[in-house]
Amino acid sequence: MKFFLDSANLQELRAAAAWGILDGVTTNPSLIAKEGVPVEEQVRRICDLIDGDVSAEVLSLSTQEMIAEGRSLAKIHKNVVVKIPLIAEGVQAIHALAKEGIRVNVTLCFSAAQALVAAKAGAYMVSPFVGRVDDLGLSGVEMVRDILTIYRNYGFQTQVLAASCRGPRHVIEVAKAGAHIVTLPFKVLEQMFCHPLTEKGLEQFLSDHRKAFDLVTA
């Protein structure tokens, strides 16, 4: 399973990359806006830092503008994956960009039906928003499971990137379902390996060792 960081913050990206468990990055207009840097510039900086897929989202809403913006985002770096929202105008843009060999991450996916359309249009990845579906009182994990079943049934190559994950529980559930990629906010990535019992156990081991060592050398 690939781990992506859901962040446009260079400090967070550097820290996650240093752990050696980062395979790529997803950004969205809200995340880039937080950094206060123009989209193209920030995407370039991220690509210089991380060797893996970096998703960058179009801001346009018409098909032709999405295609033009997608082309120019893809030119920033070979690792850029163009994010297109799953709206009617987007479907045509996904198809056109995919035909040109531009990799598309179809974003704002909230149902298996939308994911099926994304795959038919030629998406490289689809991003079902697990946490936001849970917020509606439905199951985001169930949606991911359905998408994977449908893709397997028909041999679609589109990768399922579980997005909007709120904690390690979501990650484990989508991993059990077989999601190809999960994108995580920095805090959730940290939560994946921090455990209070690990801290407590380590403290105990070191204290036992110190006591025994002190006895031998006393």
Ligand code: E4P
């Ligand atoms: C995915 O690519 C999105 O940027 C992201 O996962 C959305 O997460 P949120 O629902 O926590 O904003």
